[in-house]
Amino acid sequence: MTSVALGPQYREETLRALAETEFDVVVVGGGVVGAGAALDAVSRGLSVALVEARDWAAGTSSRSSKLIHGGLRYLEQRDFGLVREALRERGLLLQRLAPHLVRPVRFLYPLRNRVWERAYVSAGVTLYDTMGGARSLPRHRQLTRRAALREAPALRADALVGAVQYYDAQVEDARYTMMVARTAAQYGAGVATRAEATGFLREGERVTGVRVLDLEGGREIAVRARRVVCATGVWTDGAQAMTGSRPAFAVRASKGVHLVVPRDRIPMATGLITRTSRSVLFIIPWGRHWLVGTTDTPHADGPDDPVADHTDIGYLLDQANAVLRTPLTHDDIEGVYAGLRPLLSGEMDDTTRLSREHAVAEPVPGLVVVTGGKFTTYRVMARDAVDVVAEGLDDSVPASVTGRLPILGATGYEVLWNDRRRLAAESGLHVARIEHLLHRYGSCAREVLAMVADDPALGAPIPGAGDYLCAEAVYAVTHEGALHLEDVLARRLRVSIEEWDGGAAAAARVAELVAPWLGWDDERVSGETKRYVQQVAAERRGGPAVREEPVTAA
Numbered sequence: 104m105t106s107v108a109l110g111p112q113y114r115e116e117t118l119r120a121l122a123e124t125e126f127d128v129v130v131v132g133g134g135v136v137g138a139g140a141a142l143d144a145v146s147r148g149l150s151v152a153l154v155e156a157r158d159w160a161a162g163t164s165s166r167s168s169k170l171i172h173g174g175l176r177y178l179e180q181r182d183f184g185l186v187r188e189a190l191r192e193r194g195l196l197l198q199r200l201a202p203h204l205v206r207p208v209r210f211l212y213p214l215r216n217r218v219w220e221r222a223y224v225s226a227g228v229t230l231y232d233t234m235g236g237a238r239s240l241p242r243h244r245q246l247t248r249r250a251a252l253r254e255a256p257a258l259r260a261d262a263l264v265g266a267v268q269y270y271d272a273q274v275e276d277a278r279y280t281m282m283v284a285r286t287a288a289q290y291g292a293g294v295a296t297r298a299e300a301t302g303f304l305r306e307g308e309r310v311t312g313v314r315v316l317d318l319e320g321g322r323e324i325a326v327r328a329r330r331v332v333c334a335t336g337v338w339t340d341g342a343q344a345m346t347g348s349r350p351a352f353a354v355r356a357s358k359g360v361h362l363v364v365p366r367d368r369i370p371m372a373t374g375l376i377t378r379t380s381r382s383v384l385f386i387i388p389w390g391r392h393w394l395v396g397t398t399d400t401p402h403a404d405g406p407d408d409p410v411a412d413h414t415d416i417g418y419l420l421d422q423a424n425a426v427l428r429t430p431l432t433h434d435d436i437e438g439v440y441a442g443l444r445p446l447l448s449g450e451m452d453d454t455t456r457l458s459r460e461h462a463v464a465e466p467v468p469g470l471v472v473v474t475g476g477k478f479t480t481y482r483v484m485a486r487d488a489v490d491v492v493a494e495g496l497d498d499s500v501p502a503s504v505t506g507r508l509p510i511l512g513a514t515g516y517e518v519l520w521n522d523r524r525r526l527a528a529e530s531g532l533h534v535a536r537i538e539h540l541l542h543r544y545g546s547c548a549r550e551v552l553a554m555v556a557d558d559p560a561l562g563a564p565i566p567g568a569g570d571y572l573c574a575e576a577v578y579a580v581t582h583e584g585a586l587h588l589e590d591v592l593a594r595r596l597r598v599s600i601e602e603w604d605g606g607a608a609a610a611a612r613v614a615e616l617v618a619p620w621l622g623w624d625d626e627r628v629s630g631e632t633k634r635y636v637q638q639v640a641a642e643r644r645g646g647p648a649v650r651e652e653p654v655t656a657a
Contacts, residue, residue: 109584129328134164137334138283139485151292156299160280166442171272194239203545213263243269277594310469337406351464360415361396363438438600512545567608605639
């Protein structure tokens with residue numbers, strides 16, 4: 104099945120449909136929960152629109168620890184229901200929904216006490232394995248100190264007396280979010296980025312739609328809907344304020360910072376998780392890199408573009424160096440990213456449906472708000488929100504089917520993976536390149552390879568970002584909805600955190616590659632390149648990001 108291409112023409116057609124159609128549901132927010140809500144609603148037979156002010160996953164959903172996990176630490180709090188729910192979702196993602204985007208990752212949990220800790224941790228991990236379902240992932244292993252140091256020679260010998268090795272899963276968060284949005288579009292939802300919700304349409308007390316500003320063309324659109332779902336994460340308080348009514352709940356932001364360091368700086372064959380005085384330390388394999396995180400600190404500033412300061416970076420280096428044989432330094436850091444997690448705060452309204460981590464409420468008639476939670480359980484949050492929508496509609500709405508609905512690229516992925524050597528021979532690319540494409544696009548990799556077949560020059564690596572092919576930059580704008588250079592380099596590709604220069608050296612070439620597809624002239628190419636380079640520099644020095652300028656149509 105050919106996928107829907109979220110190119111400029113699709114966006115224009117979608118914006119026109121937004122102005123002309125009354126939808127069953129309009130979803131505001133293009134993070135993973137908003138994209139998930141759009142997919143859940145459209146797969147139940149509802150007509151759906153999804154609008155996002157910036158880009159898919161531009162906020163929290165591109166700045167996570169990139170883990171799909173049950174939350175091992177919740178076992179200590181005896182929140183077995185939450186862990187079971189998350190592990191069930193992990194199994195679905197690995198085995199059915201997105202095997203091309205979600206993969207197993209092995210972790211080492213160092214032990215520091217010879218007697219009680221092994222029994223205590225082992226009991227918890229055994230329960231974790233059991234709750235995760237049969238054969239979802241390999242079961243944990245007990246390791247002596249010698250065996251643990253063979254797996255992780257980077258660790259100081261005095262940092263452990265033994266270890267437990269267990270499995271969780273990993274996701275490319277920004278790509279996953281975008282692919283969920285594309286899947287919703289595949290089933291008929293109208294999805295658009297750079298389309299900011301500026302207010303709600305009202306009929307008396309009832310919300311009957313959303314006022315949307317097209318940030319690319321400058322037009323204002325009144326989008327009518329029977330129900331509106333607000334899935335705006337750390338922006339929830341602002342969205343609720345637009346109703347002029349008492350909010351159903353408050354959201355506070357917690358900042359999480361991650362460092363990106365080269366793989367050769369930490370010689371290990373496994374990821375690492377260990378306790379710190381404040382929370383936990385993750386060292387997570389990420390291609391040619393490690394992700395070192397995370398912080399968990401209150402964030403009182405606005406939700407736009409959080410940055411990592413010197414205190415955040417110093418804290419992570421200190422925590423990592425407490426267990427590493429060869430300390431990391433600032434010179435080892437390739438990239439840094441900071442994200443905000445929405446946490447529920449204060450009293451909940453009586454209409455609120457609250458789990459341990461997320462809430463759904465209808466603060467005013469016609470408006471459903473969902474927030475909190477974590478990436479792993481996005482599908483449950485989306486389902487819960489659409490369940491509330493369904494209760495308010497006159498029609499009989501079927502139950503959620505997203506637990507059985509593969510994400511775009513999943514169907515046929517395993518067949519192509521088994522056939523990857525033939526694909527390499529046909530395309531003239533190395534088999535390692537084919538594996539890279541299959542892990543990022545699944546069966547949609549055929550569309551990228553078709554671009555290379557039509558124009559062999561697109562099969563070359565991007566200068567300054569050699570892990571990626573030129574075709575991937577072009578595909579980002581023709582099929583994946585990228586509208587700006589930042590969208591391509593920061594979220595469709597992860598060049599902004601993976602290259603020492605944040606992708607500055609690749610920026611000009613990528614801008615030239617995508618220019619014909621986005622209608623950019625030489626001045627626009629230069630402007631996008633300059634703005635991206637300035638943004639990278641601002642983020643590296645811990646300052647405010649340089650935002651894109653709206654491009655108003657003549």
